[in-house]
Amino acid sequence: GQQLNQSPQSMFIQEGEDVSMNCTSSSIFNTWLWYKQDPGEGPVLLIALYKAGELTSNGRLTAQFGITRKDSFLNISASIPSDVGIYFCAGQPVQGAQKLVFGQGTRLTINP
Amino acid sequence: DAGVIQSPRHEVTEMGQEVTLRCKPISGHDYLFWYRQTMMRGLELLIYFNNNVPIDDSGMPEDRFSAKMPNASFSTLKIQPSEPRDSAVYFCASSFGAEKLFFGSGTQLSVL
Numbered sequence: 148g149q150q151l152n153q154s155p156q157s158m159f160i161q162e163g164e165d166v167s168m169n170c171t172s173s174s175i176f177n178t179w180l181w182y183k184q185d186p187g188e189g190p191v192l193l194i195a196l197y198k199a200g201e202l203t204s205n206g207r208l209t210a211q212f213g214i215t216r217k218d219s220f221l222n223i224s225a226s227i228p229s230d231v232g233i234y235f236c237a238g239q240p241v242q243g244a245q246k247l248v249f250g251q252g253t254r255l256t257i258n259p
Numbered sequence: 260d261a262g263v264i265q266s267p268r269h270e271v272t273e274m275g276q277e278v279t280l281r282c283k284p285i286s287g288h289d290y291l292f293w294y295r296q297t298m299m300r301g302l303e304l305l306i307y308f309n310n311n312v313p314i315d316d317s318g319m320p321e322d323r324f325s326a327k328m329p330n331a332s333f334s335t336l337k338i339q340p341s342e343p344r345d346s347a348v349y350f351c352a353s354s355f356g357a358e359k360l361f362f363g364s365g366t367q368l369s370v371l
Contacts (some may be wrong), residue, residue, distance in 0.1 A: 178358060189263075189350050189362030190302075223290045235302070237360075245290065245357040246315065 153236050160226060161258050168234060168253040169220040176238035179219035180247070181211050184233045193234075194221070223255075224254030231257050263283070263363035265351050271369045277339040280366045281330055284353030292360060293326055293336050294350040302350075308334065323326070341370045 151221045160166060170179070170205055182190035194205050196219060197211035203210055209222045219238075223230055238248040264283040272337040274279055284291050306316040311328045321325070323342070328334040339343055344370050352360040 180359065182362075187364070188368075189365050190360075192359055192361065195359055214293070239358060240275060245309070246304055251301045253278060 150235055151238055151248050151250040153253055155253060155258070156251065157254040159256045161257065162226060162228060164226055166223040166226055166230070166255060167220060168236075169218060170236035170238070170250045172219040172238060172248075173217065174238075175216040175241055175246075177216075177241055177244060178239035179210070180237040180239070181208075181210050181219070181221045182235040182237060182251070184235065186232070190235055226255075226257055228257055228259060231255055262315055262352055263361055264328045265349075265363035265366055267366060268323060268364065269367045269369075271371065272340055272341055272371050273348060276339045276370075277337065277342045278345075278368060278370075280336040280349050280351075280368070282334045282336070282351030284334070284351070286352035287320050288355050288361075289336050290357045292352040292354075292361045293334070294352060296350060296365070305336070307357075318365065335357045338368075341368075344363075346370050 151172050154202050155160040173247045180195050181193045183193050184190040194203050199216045201212040202222050207224045213222055233252045235252050237247045268283045284332045289310050293305040295303045306326045308328045324338055326336045348365045348367050349363050350365045352362045354360045
């Protein structure tokens with residue numbers, strides 16, 4: 148089946164640093180989504196991307212839909228303690244569009 | 260607006276017992292998804308419904324698992340009999356058009 152390779156698996160940074168994570172696949176996706184999961188909660192949608200090359204921001208978060216439609220990245224600028232959590236990418240495949248494919252997640256830890 | 264509501268938040272049961280997880284999707288959403296999350300396998304799609312009709316249950320691990328959606332505002336996931344390997348966090352998610360999923364807070368299931 149289709150898979151998303153999300154990296155890095157974990158990050159340990161200092162408060163105030165910028166963060167970058169990405170997802171890649173051998174398959175093309177119609178839509179890319181980025182979610183954040185806090186401990187004990189469900190994933191919350193951060194950003195949705197619909198067109199190849201699209202660059203979208205949500206506050207300190209910026210995400211891009213890769214030109215090849217096979218990758219996406221998420222950047223967080225000037226990290227703060229509440230950014231701690233697990234970030235997931237998800238892709239909506241061309242075939243079977245109702246079944247999102249999720250990455251394995253990037254666990255972000257911030258040292259104050 | 261109320262989000263996706265799941266109950267119970269935590270369930271501890273003994274092997275062999277029946278477990279029923281409940282979900283109330285966001286009003287107006289036409290898709291409902293059940294996911295399971297474990298450290299080893301990440302987020303796995305178990306089954307999804309469109310307009311209360313089960314569309315794809317290929318992710319349901321065994322016949323011990325069943326799901327129903329008797330109306331647009333309620334769904335259940337049942338495990339009978341439960342086994343220790345079923346221990347995981349179970350999420351319900353809903354969406355309009357199967358694109359941007361909104362997740363509930365999950366049910367933490369522990370089978371002893």
